[in-house]
Amino acid sequence: xxxxxxxxxxxxxxxxxxxxxxxxxxxxxxxxxxxxxxxxxxxxxxxxxxxxxxxxxxxxxxxxxxxxxxxxxxxxxxxxxxxxxxxxxxxxxxxxxxxxxxxxxxxxxxxxxxxxxxxxxxxxxxxxxxxxxxxxxxxxxxxxxxxxxxxxxxxxxxxxxxxxxxxxxxxxxxxxxxxxxxxxxxxxxxxxxxxxxxxxxxxxxxxxxxxxxxxxxxxxxxxxxxxxxxxxxxxxxxxxxxxxxxxxxxxxxxxxx
Amino acid sequence: xxxxxxxxxxxxxxxxxxxxxxxxxxxxxxxxxxxxxxxxxxxxxxxxxxxxxxxxxxxxxxxxxxxxxxxxxxxxxxxxxxxxxxxxxxxxxxxxxxxxxxxxxxxxxxxxxxxxxxxxxxxxxxxxxxxxxxxxxxxxxxxxxxxxxxxxxxxxxxxxxxxxxxxxxxxxxxxxxxxxxxxxxxxxxxxxxxxxxxxxxxxxxxxxxxxxxxxxxxxxxxxxxxxxxxxxxxxxxxxxxxxxxxxxxxxxxxxxxxxxxxxxxxxxxxxxxxxxxxxxx
Numbered sequence: 001x002x003x004x005x006x007x008x009x010x011x012x013x014x015x016x017x018x019x020x021x022x023x024x025x026x027x028x029x030x031x032x033x034x035x036x037x038x039x040x041x042x043x044x045x046x047x048x049x050x051x052x053x054x055x056x057x058x059x060x061x062x063x064x065x066x067x068x069x070x071x072x073x074x075x076x077x078x079x080x081x082x083x084x085x086x087x088x089x090x091x092x093x094x095x096x097x098x099x100x101x102x103x104x105x106x107x108x109x110x111x112x113x114x115x116x117x118x119x120x121x122x123x124x125x126x127x128x129x130x131x132x133x134x135x136x137x138x139x140x141x142x143x144x145x146x147x148x149x150x151x152x153x154x155x156x157x158x159x160x161x162x163x164x165x166x167x168x169x170x171x172x173x174x175x176x177x178x179x180x181x182x183x184x185x186x187x188x189x190x191x192x193x194x195x196x197x198x199x200x201x202x203x204x205x206x207x208x209x210x211x212x213x214x215x216x217x218x219x220x221x222x223x224x225x226x227x228x229x230x231x232x233x234x235x236x237x238x239x240x241x242x243x244x245x246x247x248x249x250x251x252x253x254x255x256x257x
Numbered sequence: 258x259x260x261x262x263x264x265x266x267x268x269x270x271x272x273x274x275x276x277x278x279x280x281x282x283x284x285x286x287x288x289x290x291x292x293x294x295x296x297x298x299x300x301x302x303x304x305x306x307x308x309x310x311x312x313x314x315x316x317x318x319x320x321x322x323x324x325x326x327x328x329x330x331x332x333x334x335x336x337x338x339x340x341x342x343x344x345x346x347x348x349x350x351x352x353x354x355x356x357x358x359x360x361x362x363x364x365x366x367x368x369x370x371x372x373x374x375x376x377x378x379x380x381x382x383x384x385x386x387x388x389x390x391x392x393x394x395x396x397x398x399x400x401x402x403x404x405x406x407x408x409x410x411x412x413x414x415x416x417x418x419x420x421x422x423x424x425x426x427x428x429x430x431x432x433x434x435x436x437x438x439x440x441x442x443x444x445x446x447x448x449x450x451x452x453x454x455x456x457x458x459x460x461x462x463x464x465x466x467x468x469x470x471x472x473x474x475x476x477x478x479x480x481x482x483x484x485x486x487x488x489x490x491x492x493x494x495x496x497x498x499x500x501x502x503x504x505x506x507x508x509x510x511x512x513x514x515x516x517x518x519x520x521x522x523x524x525x526x527x528x529x530x531x532x533x534x535x536x537x538x
Contacts (some may be wrong), residue, residue, distance in 0.1 A: 002298075006538035049483060057432055058433050059431060062424075062428060062431060064357065064358075087434045087436065090431065090432055090433065090434035090436070091433075091434040092431065094433070095428075095429070097428065097429055097432075098425075099425055101425050101426050101429040103426070103429075103443075103444050103447070103448075104431065104444070104447045104448045104450075105447065113433070113435075113443065114433040115435070117433065117434050117435055117439070131332055140332075163429065166433065167432075167433070170433065170434065192277065206274055225499075
């Protein structure tokens with residue numbers, strides 16, 4: 001079912017089950033995520049795409065009725081083990097959400113906040129890191145003269161790139177993106193898609209998307225989820241041109257979903 | 258099918274409109290009457306002496322409420338210092354940690370109950386707790402009584418304001434690797450700042466007009482509040498004593514004190530409203 005990635009996978013999920021209270025949402029998910037590649041997660045609404053990636057940084061633990069069982073190995077270490085340091089996990093695995101979530105502070109402070117959580121930078125190191133992250137997120141030219149403006153004053157697309165900059169400023173290995181362009185206009189979406197492609201050299205990216213053209217444009221691998229199960233994982237080209245599973249084909253040709 | 262005639266509907270509509278208009282007008286009329294009457298009768302008492310001098314005996318010209326003004330300021334400030342941190346932290350617990358837990362639900366129930374307790378009961382409670390053992394009235398006891406009144410007010414407004422902050426903001430701060438306490442302090446409180454400050458101001462405005470809890474605790478005093486360890490002068494109990502006295506000049510001073518409290522509460526409330534509007538912008 002799963003295609004062995006050529007290198008050692010960045011993330012290996014083994015037998016992952018997930019529950020919202022009594023309700024089971026994920027069933028025996030097993031998948032390898034290739035390093036320095038973009039993996040798209042597609043599937044109809046409610047199939048468990050978001051639930052699945054929300055396990056990778058254990059953000060689901062904010063809600064007391066949610067729980068995950070199984071193994072999720074990050075570079076070979078099980079992140080679901082209680083001994084795994086949650087703060088360090090979240091530094092290494094960043095997340096971008098559906099709606100941009102700038103903090104109620106200035107553009108500069110939005111980035112400096114995360115950096116100061118994990119490092120003790122000197123003034124110049126801090127400014128250097130903020131600038132580098134904004135450049136990597138293709139936002140520097142637009143905001144370099146307005147670093148003291150509130151982050152919430154930027155446009156929607158700029159806010160989302162600010163969130164990407166904020167995530168990469170703490171030097172993660174993995175970036176999780178949960179439908180990052182669904183609340184953003186088409187022009188800003190195109191910029192973020194370009195950004196995702198440019199970021200994959202340095203980061204392993206897992207992106208949940210409802211937009212199959214988007215998955216086809218920017219991802220190297222695609223995983224198709226249906227009713228909490230991983231139906232198919234393959235190279236994006238293979239999944240879109242020669243799906244092995246009937247349900248994958250039905251979904252990508254628009255017969256349901 | 259036969260059409261339903263519009264006449265009846267229009268009459269009902271007109272009647273309901275008229276009734277609600279009259280109801281609002283009655284409310285505003287009495288508020289306006291009180292404001293104007295207090296301003297008219299109190300303005301004459303407000304001279305420099307009112308703010309700078311201690312009371313003079315009945316019949317003796319001059320004298321003021323400087324001691325009571327300072328006493329009220331000190332008691333209210335102290336009550337704020339005790340009640341607001343407790344209330345804000347309780348609100349933060351209810352919103353951030355106690356959501357959906359049994360303990361959180363019982364805390365919320367207690368806070369709501371405490372909010373409904375008559376303030377004179379809180380005064381009696383502090384009387385038995387602090388005044389009786391000490392053997393004398395004190396400003397400290399007054400501050401504790403007012404703090405107990407402030408606690409549920411600030412706890413509820415803080416909770417309401419923090420709950421309004423979307424979960425996506427909590428998640429994104431946690432996803433960046435921030436520990437829970439920093440998420441609450443740095444991000445959630447900052448996002449809800451305007452609303453929380455407004456809640457605190459309204460609680461201050463509310464207790465600065467309380468009389469009953471002070472009757473059993475701070476009592477009153479005609480002297481400078483050099484210490485809060487004894488009976489402490491304050492405006493509201495002074496109003497009570499002076500207004501009930503048979504002396505014309507004391508009654509006049511009581512009107513002045515009413516005007517001062519009313520203007521301060523109005524000022525604080527307007528400030529709070531302005532902050533809310535600022536926030537929405």
